[in-house]
Amino acid sequence: MKKYVIRILVALLVVGIGVQVISCSTGSSGGGGGGSSFIIASTAFTDGAAIPIAYCNTYATQSGTNGSNTSLPLAWSNVPSGAAGFAIKMVDSSASNYVHWMVVNLPSATSSLSAGDSSTTNNSMPSGCSEIINDVGNAGYDGPEPPAGSGAHSYAITIYALSSAIDASSVTKANFDTKVTAAGVLDSATIMGTFAQP
DSSP states (O other), X not given: OHHHHHXXXXXXXXXXXXXXXXXXXXXXXXXTSSOOOOEEEOSSOOTTSXXXXXXXXXXXXXXXXXXXXXXXXXXXXXXXXTOOEEEEEEEETTTTTEEEEEEEEEETTOOEEOTTOSOSSSOOOXXXXXXXXXXXXXXXXXXXXXXXXXXXXXXXXXXXXXXXXXXXXXXXXXXXXXXXXXXXEXXXXXXXXXXXXX
């Protein structure tokens, strides 16, 4: 009888170990086997680092140098399949998400923007895309310009991979997020930068 009980206990232990192994194996592969994540990067700064003065508003100053309001260079990769195009939004997350830049209908073949592509004097944005009027009142890029002495502000630049195009004529700052969501967000990626004025 004693041997019989021991055999049962050993059998239960083996089954228990087997279940634990199966559970761990399933959990570790969940969400991680579908390939690399959608990412956005910039040659101007690394994620979480300071945005150089050249990409800040002309009224922004740092060490005696004024910004030139050159739009940031951006590049994205590992685009989800089925993406029909992209949208970009840049906000000051330290100032109630003050909007600095909004773009819709970037072509699916586009994988980068060069420094200065968004410009009021020599715009080189990809054909077919539209820039939306931001909180500054401009349809284009306006770089960081936090109030002097307010400390470092954080700027989030997010790209959305969309499954359909957006009617740009109906997009405003107020409904940008809603329009982007309605276009079918396949994935999004964000890079953060900071800037402070003394």
